[in-house]
Amino acid sequence: MSDEPVLLREPTGWGVRLILNRPAKLNAISAELRDALTEAIAEAAADERVRVIAIAGAGRAFCSGYDLSEAAPPTAWQWRDVLERDVRAMLAIWSCPKPVMAQVHGYALAGGLELAMACDLIVAAAGSQLGEPEIRFGSAPVTLLMPFLIGQKRTRELLLTGDLIDATEAERIGLVNRVVPADRLADEVDALADRLARVPVDVMAPTKLMLNRAMDAAGFAAAVEMGLDLQAFVNMSETAREFDAIVRAEGLKAALAWRDARYDERLAESGRPAEPRKP
Secondary structure (H helix, E strand, O other): OOOOOOEEEEEOOOEEEEEEOOHHHOOOEOHHHHHHHHHHHHHHHHOOOOOEEEEEEOOOOOEOOEOOOOOOOOOHHHHHHHHHHHHHHHHHHHOOOOOEEEEEOOEEEOHHHHHHHHOOEEEEEOOOEEEOHHHHHOOOOOOOOHHHHHOHHHHHHHHHHOOEEEHHHHHHOOOOOEEEOHHHHHHHHHHHHHHHHOOOHHHHHHHHHHHHHHHHHOOHHHHHHHHHHHHHHHOOOHHHHHHHHHHHHHOHHHHHHHHHHHHHHHHHHHOOOOOOOOO
């Protein structure tokens, strides 16, 4: 076990960059990391020196999603308790009165993409891969953000297939704000954050609140709450339980191989070639 903290704080001229620091697991969100991030967001929101918050990932990815190796609850109601804590963490970012930016590179998958979508702006490195592949192993989005960002049709395609898209396509459909060269990612985030930091706090906060209330008027809060209820039962599906059983018996790597083999078999039956392996 590493003595390194799961979340790093990097002070900047415009505020703070929070760095997910579980690179060996592609920054998968453990309960510890989730809680550390929630605490850091609250601290940054209360700190007058912080005008903008950026969230980045250490190592070769932004975030691969929730840590699937952590113990799975045995009942739907217990699942709901766990998922509710995950949702509240995402909504704390969404409702933060200060602008929050996602600095995405490598992969932003499942809960990792939800983390990025909870931010106000997403700047992605060229070549990054984004998506929510949960349906392939019997799960579903924890925080239902995507349909409110890119609309129903593209959301249905991405969530019902589990396909990933690259940063360029994500920008085209409005999922990310900007795509920049990988070696310029941090500099581009710094430059945009500096622009945001020039907006007075007493103007920025109510403007963010106005935008969030417009989303709530369109049903955002109710949809997230209903999604939470349904996700708890999705995680008790036969497929989800079998996936979790393999994780417990043979490890996450074996469970992911089982998931991919099942998916490839169905592609073969349809006459389509198997897709390249994803994390």
